[in-house]
Amino acid sequence: MGYGIVIRVRGDYALFTRPEMKVERVSYDVITPSAARGIIEAVYWKPAIRWIIDKIHVLNEIEFTNIRRNEVSEKVSERTATRLMKTKKSNEPFFLSSTDFRQQRAAMVLKNVDYVIEAHFEINPEKAGPGDTEQKHYNMALRRLRKGQYYSAPCLGTREFGAQVELIEDGQIPPGKLTGSKDLGWMLYDMDFSNTEEVIPKFFKAEMINGVIDLTKIGLVG
Numbered sequence: 001m002g003y004g005i006v007i008r009v010r011g012d013y014a015l016f017t018r019p020e021m022k023v024e025r026v027s028y029d030v031i032t033p034s035a036a037r038g039i040i041e042a043v044y045w046k047p048a049i050r051w052i053i054d055k056i057h058v059l060n061e062i063e064f065t066n067i068r069r070n071e072v073s074e075k076v077s078e079r080t081a082t083r084l085m086k087t088k089k090s091n092e093p094f095f096l097s098s099t100d101f102r103q104q105r106a107a108m109v110l111k112n113v114d115y116v117i118e119a120h121f122e123i124n125p126e127k128a129g130p131g132d133t134e135q136k137h138y139n140m141a142l143r144r145l146r147k148g149q150y151y152s153a154p155c156l157g158t159r160e161f162g163a164q165v166e167l168i169e170d171g172q173i174p175p176g177k178l179t180g181s182k183d184l185g186w187m188l189y190d191m192d193f194s195n196t197e198e199v200i201p202k203f204f205k206a207e208m209i210n211g212v213i214d215l216t217k218i219g220l221v222g
Contacts, residue, residue: 003138004054004120006168007145009039010035013065014110019188019201025069025107027157028061029182030208033215034190035156036117039163042154044141048132049121056213057116057177065111068104069160113156116173120131142167178211 009031016028016035033053040051085091094178121141123134144150145167154163192200204218 003119003134005040005141005145006116006118006171007040007171008166008168008174009036009113009115009117009154009156010164011113011156011161012111012150013161015107016110016115016157024105025109027037027064027108027110027111028187030058030185030206030213031056031113031115031117031156032188034188036119036217037190039154039156039165040119043115043150043154043165044137044144045151046137048124048128049137050124051119051121053117053215055116055118056174057173058168058178058208058211059114059116059174060112061177063111064108067105067107067109071103071105074105108160112157116168116182136138148200176211178208180210182208184213186221189215189218 008112014027014031016030016032017025018028033056035054035082037051042189045051055114120135121130121137143163148165150165153159154165155161156163186203189202189204202220204215204216204220206213
């Protein structure tokens with residue numbers, strides 16, 4: 001296992017959308033590993049390393065609330081973007097008007113979330129150079145976490161739900177409120193981008209024991 005970190009992530013609201021819900025957004029009960037990785041990468045991401053989530057500690061009780069959100073119903077056409085990029089001289093406008101495609105949708109979101117994330121990184125040999133040592137990247141990640149720096153604002157599933165991120169350096173994880181075992185069902189682990197022509201989602205059977213999801217003992221299905 002590579003160099004590890006422990007961070008605490010908190011926020012008023014969170015939305016980790018279940019992919020099987022096509023119209024109205026419904027959140028998973030807890031943060032997904034891919035969302036946890038995204039928070040860490042918002043603070044420190046380099047192509048030479050790969051972050052891996054080890055454990056997720058859920059400190060607060062799981063609470064849901066219903067809200068209505070404005071969303072855009074259309075996506076920018078990839079075909080149009082490619083065509084305009086290849087056209088040297090084009091005055092054709094390329095944008096998506098949020099006013100024309102706005103619609104309201106209901107969402108079931110989490111509230112008052114508080115997580116502790118244990119993670120480590122490994123060197124990516126295909127992208128790493130001679131100067132990419134584990135010690136170097138570990139110290140840079142710690143420095144950014146201590147100073148509260150980030151490349152993009154960390155969020156809890158969607159941009160409007162910002163995340164407060166702090167480093168736990170003494171290894172003392174705050175006690176949680178959950179006890180017993182809870183079956184969370186099938187949960188998205190991450191997306192496999194090894195083949196860019198066919199991105200494959202990976203799922204795992206999530207079980208939370210005394211508020212902790214141990215990702216070192218799971219079997220992935222994709």
